[in-house]
Amino acid sequence: MNNPDLSKPTRQSVKGLALIFIQGVRQSIRIFWPLVLMLVFQKEIFANNLIWVFIGIAVFIMLIIHSILFYLNFYFHVSGGEFILKKGYLRKKTLTIPLERIQSVNTKQNLLQQILNVVTLEIDTAGTAAKELKIHALEKSFATELQNQLRSGKINKGSEDKEQAEFIEPEEELILKLDPVDLLKIGISQNHLRTGLIVLAFGFQIFQKVEDVFKGKADEYSGEFVNYMSNSSLALIIFLLIFFLIISILISLFRTVFKYFDFKLLKKENAYRVVAGLVNKRNVVMPLNKIQELNWETGPIKKQFGIYNLVFKQAVSGQNRKVQLVDAPGCLSKHLELLKTDLFGEDNLSTNSKFFSNNYYFRRLWILSGWFPFVFTAPFLYTEWLFWLLAFVWLAASAAYSFLILKKRYFQIHNTQIRISKGAISQKWKQMELFKIQSVEFKQTIFQKRRSLASLDLMNASGSMTIPYIDESIAKLIYDYLLFHTETSGKSWM
Numbered sequence: 001m002n003n004p005d006l007s008k009p010t011r012q013s014v015k016g017l018a019l020i021f022i023q024g025v026r027q028s029i030r031i032f033w034p035l036v037l038m039l040v041f042q043k044e045i046f047a048n049n050l051i052w053v054f055i056g057i058a059v060f061i062m063l064i065i066h067s068i069l070f071y072l073n074f075y076f077h078v079s080g081g082e083f084i085l086k087k088g089y090l091r092k093k094t095l096t097i098p099l100e101r102i103q104s105v106n107t108k109q110n111l112l113q114q115i116l117n118v119v120t121l122e123i124d125t126a127g128t129a130a131k132e133l134k135i136h137a138l139e140k141s142f143a144t145e146l147q148n149q150l151r152s153g154k155i156n157k158g159s160e161d162k163e164q165a166e167f168i169e170p171e172e173e174l175i176l177k178l179d180p181v182d183l184l185k186i187g188i189s190q191n192h193l194r195t196g197l198i199v200l201a202f203g204f205q206i207f208q209k210v211e212d213v214f215k216g217k218a219d220e221y222s223g224e225f226v227n228y229m230s231n232s233s234l235a236l237i238i239f240l241l242i243f244f245l246i247i248s249i250l251i252s253l254f255r256t257v258f259k260y261f262d263f264k265l266l267k268k269e270n271a272y273r274v275v276a277g278l279v280n281k282r283n284v285v286m287p288l289n290k291i292q293e294l295n296w297e298t299g300p301i302k303k304q305f306g307i308y309n310l311v312f313k314q315a316v317s318g319q320n321r322k323v324q325l326v327d328a329p330g331c332l333s334k335h336l337e338l339l340k341t342d343l344f345g346e347d348n349l350s351t352n353s354k355f356f357s358n359n360y361y362f363r364r365l366w367i368l369s370g371w372f373p374f375v376f377t378a379p380f381l382y383t384e385w386l387f388w389l390l391a392f393v394w395l396a397a398s399a400a401y402s403f404l405i406l407k408k409r410y411f412q413i414h415n416t417q418i419r420i421s422k423g424a425i426s427q428k429w430k431q432m433e434l435f436k437i438q439s440v441e442f443k444q445t446i447f448q449k450r451r452s453l454a455s456l457d458l459m460n461a462s463g464s465m466t467i468p469y470i471d472e473s474i475a476k477l478i479y480d481y482l483l484f485h486t487e488t489s490g491k492s493w494m
Contacts, residue, residue: 006078006149009086012071015116016137020067022112028059076135083123083150085133095133101125103290103315105147109281119143119283123150124314151271151285172273175335176265182307182330183260187253189301195248195255256329265328265335267342272312274326284326289492290314292436292462294343296336299426308336315461344433348414354421357409358453361469362402370398411467413478418458420465435489436460440482442475458482 069089076085083102085095103124113119113136121143123133138146178186261278272291274284295311302308310328331339340347374391381387404424411420419431441457448454454475456467467475 006076006083006146009075009077011075012135012137013118013139013142014071015118016074017067017071018116019112019118019137020070021063024063024066028063083133085135097123097125097133099150102150104285104287105150106285107143107147107283109277109283111279113137114281121146147285151287172266172268174264174266175272175338176263176328176331178260178263178330183256183263184253185305185307186260186309186329187256188249189299189305189307190252190256193248195252260329263328263330274328286312286314286326288343291343292460293430293432293465294339295428295430296331297423297426297428302426306332308332310336310339313462340431344417344431349412349417349419349431352412352414354410354412355470355474357406357467357469358451358471359406360448360451360453361409362406364447364469365402365405366399369402370395409468411470418465420467430465432460432465434482434485435491437482437486440479440486442479444472448472 070087073089073092074085074087076083078084078099081099083097083099087093087095106122106124107119108122109119116137117140118137119140121135121138258278258280260276263276264274266273266275270288272286272288274282274286276282291312292315293313295313296308297311298308307329308331310331312326312328314326328335337347374395377387378391401424405422408421408423408427411418413419415434417431417433419429421427421429437458437460439459441459442454443457444454448469449472452472453469454472455469456475456479458465458467467478
């Protein structure tokens with residue numbers, strides 16, 4: 001469907017009935033699966049199998065009725081310069097967004113939607129507390145046209161706008177495309193320890209849910225496992241650690257493939273578009289003027305492959321920050337320089353001086369991460385020789401880690417841009433234009449004041465940047481200049 005008339009209330013595709021039904025099934029399973037599991041194993045509660053048939057039929061009919069009513073009461077249209085979405089049949093809800101407040105219009109497509117050939121349309125604004133305006137079942141052609149109209153602000157109201165809507169779309173420029181070898185490099189360079197801890201946390205949550213239903217059995221098996229591990233040899237423990245590492249690496253590789261399969265970063269006119277995903281496909285459009293800052297990161301393994309992980313940060317509300325991050329992994333130096341030129345113009349920062357945090361920042365980090373744990377645990381373990389050995393290793397490791405943080409904590413500033421670096425093992429950079437700064441906070445503790453040091457917090461529409469523990473006189477100069485620049489700049493940050 002082309003040139004949709006948004007002045008009239010419009011429903012989703014009729015294929016949305018299947019999506020609503022399946023979503024209802026998933027929610028029912030998520031809520032009642034412990035009860036169902038208990039009833040399956042406690043067969044004496046419902047010994048008559050016919051009862052199960054009646055329950056299944058009743059649930060099926062209720063979900064069918066819910067799907068039809070939800071579909072019939074879900075529609076959207078444009079009126080008075082506002083996009084209006086109405087939904088719900090028992091509790092009706094109306095969502096209204098002024099067209100000028102629309103931040104971005106993106107599409108996503110999970111596996112079932114790929115089978116049905118429909119997509120989810122998500123409309124974001126800079127002021128909403130959550131991304132709640134979603135339309136889950138639109139034909140792809142309809143969604144594309146609707147996406148273009150909402151982004152451009154040119155809303156068709158009928159056949160009289162048909163000729164105006166028919167124009168030649170400019171071609172997109174391909175900036176970055178990831179092939180299978182690139183995905184392999186990205187997967188290998190991920191933080192596998194973090195992945196492993198996430199898997200353990202997920203497994204622990206599953207165990208807790210099962211324990212609530214089968215407490216006696218769970219206690220028995222967990223006790224047997226603890227006894228087995230306590231009597232195991234060192235070789236078995238090392239084998240389990242290696243196995244845990246291998247599983248973490250494999251999961252990282254699978255996550256990378258699922259998230260970044262067929263990744264493309266394209267540019268058309270004054271907007272980037274990111275397309276990626278295997279099971280859940282995403283199509284995210286980012287107008288250049290709405291990108292608040294550009295973040296990029298590299299680490300020891302990424303350096304070997306010569307790749308960076310880039311993150312575009314757009315204007316967001318406080319509770320919606322993570323959703324608005326759009327990343328582009330596997331970028332080479334040439335891609336990074338191209339994107340920086342697009343967003344910030346000529347690079348005037350690379351040749352500027354680097355202002356590092358004061359050495360006192362190292363002492364603070366070392367005290368917090370090294371000496372505090374040592375002092376708090378020493379009264380309980382001071383008689384153990386192993387404690388003193390581990391304490392020495394911990395203090396040395398925390399000192400080295402704090403030193404790495406200090407060496408990578410600096411900023412560079414120009415009359416139009418600022419770049420901040422941080423990190424330890426890996427290194428991260430943040431860069432933005434000064435006119436997008438919305439507020440500056442000068443911070444100074446009593447310990448900093450004694451040493452003539454201070455910190456600065458720079459806030460924009462996507463979050464904040466911190467410049468910690470720099471010379472007080474430099475901090476005041478930058479504070480005054482940034483405030484002056486913020487108050488006098490006539491450029492729009494959106």
